[in-house]
Amino acid sequence: MPLASIHHVSYIYPDGTAALSDISFTIEHGEKIALIGNNGSGKSTLLYLLGALLLPSKGSISLEGIALSRTTKSALRKNVGMLFSQVEYQFIMPDCLNDVMLSIREGTKEERKEQAMQYLRHVNLDAYFNHNPLFLSSGQMKRAALASVLAKKPALLLLDEPLASLDKPSSRAVLDILTSHTIAMLFATHSRHAVESLAQRVIVLDGGCIVYDGSPKSRDAKKHFENILL
């Protein structure tokens, strides 16, 4: 059974904008998929749907065999980790350490603290453990949010432009962190480097439809890269 399946999904925003139309694909366990497309092609919308933050207007989505619906959405959210393109809205605690600890459900306080410190060390922010994440630089902030998301141990990781506003060392650091995990990932990006170093598969969106789904190495894929990626 695939980890997630998306079956003839369409999404129309309340103001009438048709963001996605008739999308179908499946995500296997451990698969790393790049989601590319021009601005406004529906990448973020697709991620919100998989993150159970929106419900499809048509079609169905299921994760680990559970179909997404009004009644199952909060259960599904527990198994999905989401890194938004604007990460400043996803912090809850006033310092990095406690924010990561909030994502860890099991263990005594000491164990959770030790684990949280490990995640912070993993994203190279252990020196900032008592800083307010909102007052970090944007690259550090992204890594702090990533630590909290990973600490949730999600079955599926959704990343919306994880490399936007990062410099070369930080991008490399984030890519290394993502490579070191075997979690299934779907990441929207405009960076050629991210696609080439991380993706095992690429999905290309155009105007809310999938126009390519397959290996990043094929000639068709390269043609799309020319038009879309930086």
Next chain:
Amino acid sequence: MNAFLMAKLLTAILAFLFCAIPSQMSILHTASCLFLCAMFIYRIPGFHRTRVLILVPFIITIAGMQFLSSSQPREYHQIAVTAIKIFCTGSIVISARFFIGTEAVKWLAHALPHTAGIFLLIFLRTFHYLFRLNTMIIFQLSSRLNLASKEKYYIPKYYSIAMLYNQFRAMHLYRNGFLSRSVAEISEPEIFFSESSFDRTLVLLVIIIASLYIILHA
């Protein structure tokens, strides 16, 4: 919770009450209020001390209203008392943020029922976000308006619009960000203790002054 953190919390409340409650203030009492308040303001680090300026428009508005509606000289004394009270209590509240820190909030969020705790944390987070936004909006407006000309008077107007608009625009971002975290419960937080000798002095001072006041009045 750490005993010293609790002592700081109580100290701030005690100092607040000491300045807020008495309606007739003696010279000695006024002087001790101002002294305590100066100590609290001194506790605010660096340029954050400018936050006390927020109190000035309040004082001008409220004391101004009283002045307009008063007729006898005896009431002028009362106006001064009001102004001093607003200044002292206000600056104690502002500096309490630095004196106690966010540590007490984390502890409270854990102690309160789940929904109330989450609400408290989100509320605090929104404030931090606003302080950040405040800087950005001021920078961006300053870069687009010519501050040397009359245009600078547009700042408050555009500032309020930008602030409000940003909050409305961000509503669904707040919602998404929070829901995606799916927080089941707020488990016991890690609290970072800081114990400076200045803080210890301040706690002692407030206790001494408040007890002297109570003894003198008993």
